[in-house]
Amino acid sequence: MERLAEMIPVFGQSLQETIIMVGFSLVIATLVGIPLGILLVITQGNHLFPNKWIYHTLNTIINVVRSLPFIILMVAIIPFTELIVGTSIGIEGAIVPLIVYTAPYISRLMETALHDVDRGVIEAYQAMGASRTQIIFRIMLREARPGIVLCLTIATIGLIGATAMAGAVGAGGLGDLALRYGYQSWDIEVMVITVVILVVLVQLIQSLGNWAARKLKKSS
Amino acid sequence: MIQLTDIHKSYTVGNKQVQALKGVTLNVEKGQIFGVIGFSGAGKSTLLRTINLLEKPTSGSVVVNGQNMLSLKEKDLRNARKKIGIIFQHFNLLSSYNVFDNVAEILRMNRVPKDVIKKKVEDLLRLVGLEDKANSYPSQLSGGQKQRVGIARALATDPEILLCDEATSALDPQTTESILELLLDINRKFNLTIVLITHEMQVIKKICDNVAIMENGVVIEQGSVLDIFSNPQQQTTKNFIKTIFDDNVPSEIVDNIKQSGPAAKILRVAFRGDAALDPVLGTLSARFPVSTNLLYGSITSIKGTALGILLLHISGEEKDVEAGIQFLRDSVYNVDIVSREGGSN
Ligand SMILES: Nc1ncnc2c1ncn2[C@@H]1O[C@H](COP(=O)(O)OP(=O)(O)OP(=O)(O)O)[C@@H](O)[C@H]1O
Ligand SMILES: [Mg+2]
Numbered sequence: 001m002e003r004l005a006e007m008i009p010v011f012g013q014s015l016q017e018t019i020i021m022v023g024f025s026l027v028i029a030t031l032v033g034i035p036l037g038i039l040l041v042i043t044q045g046n047h048l049f050p051n052k053w054i055y056h057t058l059n060t061i062i063n064v065v066r067s068l069p070f071i072i073l074m075v076a077i078i079p080f081t082e083l084i085v086g087t088s089i090g091i092e093g094a095i096v097p098l099i100v101y102t103a104p105y106i107s108r109l110m111e112t113a114l115h116d117v118d119r120g121v122i123e124a125y126q127a128m129g130a131s132r133t134q135i136i137f138r139i140m141l142r143e144a145r146p147g148i149v150l151c152l153t154i155a156t157i158g159l160i161g162a163t164a165m166a167g168a169v170g171a172g173g174l175g176d177l178a179l180r181y182g183y184q185s186w187d188i189e190v191m192v193i194t195v196v197i198l199v200v201l202v203q204l205i206q207s208l209g210n211w212a213a214r215k216l217k218k219s220s
Numbered sequence: 221m222i223q224l225t226d227i228h229k230s231y232t233v234g235n236k237q238v239q240a241l242k243g244v245t246l247n248v249e250k251g252q253i254f255g256v257i258g259f260s261g262a263g264k265s266t267l268l269r270t271i272n273l274l275e276k277p278t279s280g281s282v283v284v285n286g287q288n289m290l291s292l293k294e295k296d297l298r299n300a301r302k303k304i305g306i307i308f309q310h311f312n313l314l315s316s317y318n319v320f321d322n323v324a325e326i327l328r329m330n331r332v333p334k335d336v337i338k339k340k341v342e343d344l345l346r347l348v349g350l351e352d353k354a355n356s357y358p359s360q361l362s363g364g365q366k367q368r369v370g371i372a373r374a375l376a377t378d379p380e381i382l383l384c385d386e387a388t389s390a391l392d393p394q395t396t397e398s399i400l401e402l403l404l405d406i407n408r409k410f411n412l413t414i415v416l417i418t419h420e421m422q423v424i425k426k427i428c429d430n431v432a433i434m435e436n437g438v439v440i441e442q443g444s445v446l447d448i449f450s451n452p453q454q455q456t457t458k459n460f461i462k463t464i465f466d467d468n469v470p471s472e473i474v475d476n477i478k479q480s481g482p483a484a485k486i487l488r489v490a491f492r493g494d495a496a497l498d499p500v501l502g503t504l505s506a507r508f509p510v511s512t513n514l515l516y517g518s519i520t521s522i523k524g525t526a527l528g529i530l531l532l533h534i535s536g537e538e539k540d541v542e543a544g545i546q547f548l549r550d551s552v553y554n555v556d557i558v559s560r561e562g563g564s565n
Binding site for chain 1: 299302308374
């Protein structure tokens with residue numbers, strides 16, 4: 001028990017690192033993923049800006065990236081990571097692959113959320129003479145808000161999982177803690193506590209996301 | 221107001237061509253309520269959607285308010301569309317906006333000043349009878365109320381034309397009635413041209429001035445509602461009218477009539493409210509040695525004009541029957557011989 005008390009700052013430190021990595025990658029991955037998700041929807045067959053070429057290119061790239069497990073992706077893009085942040089280890093070294101891993105995921109989820117916006121509603125505004133940009137920003141994104149919130153919730157939880165693996169490149173965080181104490185030193189207590197913290201974190205985020213989506217969903 | 225000329229539209233589904241419209245020509249006058257009726261898949265929605273070019277015809281010309289719609293650039297097309305309102309079967313309201321914002325959003329997009337929007341939306345909500353629902357969300361409204369929001373939204377840009385794609389098909393008969401009243405009301409108030417599609421003859425009967433009957437991508441018959449009801453030519457039209465005048469003659473009666481002599485006939489007599497029918501039938505039996513027998517009779521109001529339909533069994537000597545029919549033809553709106561050999565139509 002005493003030893004665990006000593007460990008509190010260590011847990012605090014790891015939790016903080018996890019939050020930094022998740023937060024930072026989430027923001028950037030969202031900034032990249034949402035526009036890509038919009039593109040994926042509007043370039044389709046009979047949508048606002050049909051463009052087979054853009055759609056198929058984007059679709060293929062996203063599929064390729066999404067089919068790689070995070071740990072492999074992280075290793076595979078080491079040269080790219082070094083090019084961007086100058087290192088492939090530590091928190092910075094982990095954030096780049098986390099973004100590359102999460103952005104396509106977010107764009108896929110966004111695609112689904114935006115697809116759920118009723119075509120009839122979009123058509124109604126086209127018929128009233130709204131421009132395509134107005135339809136994207138004032139109709140689609142607004143109507144899809146509950147779906148977008150849920151999509152970001154799922155992406156955040158996915159990121160926490162990936163962040164744990166980023167411990168492998170010495171990025172720190174809860175995953176790294178569990179790996180160092182639990183796997184390498186067989187310290188069951190630390191491992192269990194780490195797991196508990198992770199579970200609580202994920203629960204919190206999911207509940208928060210569900211709550212926000214419900215708030216936004218005035219309909220149904 | 222709207223001239224559609226020789227409109228063709230085909231879709232490619234997989235490697236098959238579906239011809240949704242095969243040369244449709246329509247002319248809608250300003251201030252008219254024009255109905256298009258047809259069975260599912262006849263091409264009604266496709267036709268309606270070519271008016272505002274939601275659907276681009278494969279060939280043909282679309283002229284709305286003197287403008288050739290197919291030659292417009294995107295921006296001009298958008299401006300032209302602002303003058304063509306549309307309402308839908310499933311309302312297509314924004315679920316994340318309340319009633320006020322559902323009506324207001326298109327005005328905000330058009331950069332109308334805030335105070336003007338407020339006044340305008342309040343006026344529109346009063347017009348459709350929803351002034352106390354401004355803060356409700358669509359999910360809190362009944363179908364009829366949702367359609368009222370749809371109508372208010374469609375009128376927000378001061379359109380000259382209102383397109384209605386089965387606007388009452390998702391509503392119960394009473395609500396349908398009240399929505400039709402509202403459409404009639406705004407048609408009169410703003411001299412708004414309305415094109416509505418439906419598969420219910422009741423809707424046509426209640427508010428339309430003119431009607432086109434569609435089948436398999438072509439208009440098989442069109443004209444004033446009174447004319448079409450009095451004297452339908454095509455079988456499909458007759459079938460639609462049967463939903464209002466159920467004038468099928470039971471086969472036992474037809475058999476009886478067969479036995480009453482070779483000259484016996486069943487006549488479908490259409491008369492308008494202003495034609496005095498009693499003296500006509502009286503004169504018929506007084507002047508001609510024929511016997512008449514009323515098989516069916518019904519009278520209905522078509523947008524204010526009464527239209528009566530009678531099925532009359534007439535028998536006697538052949539020449540007397542002929543003369544009697546001629547007399548009827550001269551006296552009432554329309555006479556159709558339903559059965560020559562006594563066969564039911
Ligand atoms: N986008 C499309 N792609 C392929 N075929 C289509 C498309 N839209 C309509 N069609 C076909 O065109 C024909 C006419 O369809 P339309 O929707 O105009 O009929 P409708 O008279 O409005 O029927 P309903 O009463 O069911 O609404 C149908 O055979 C339909 O399958
Ligand atoms: Mg239809």
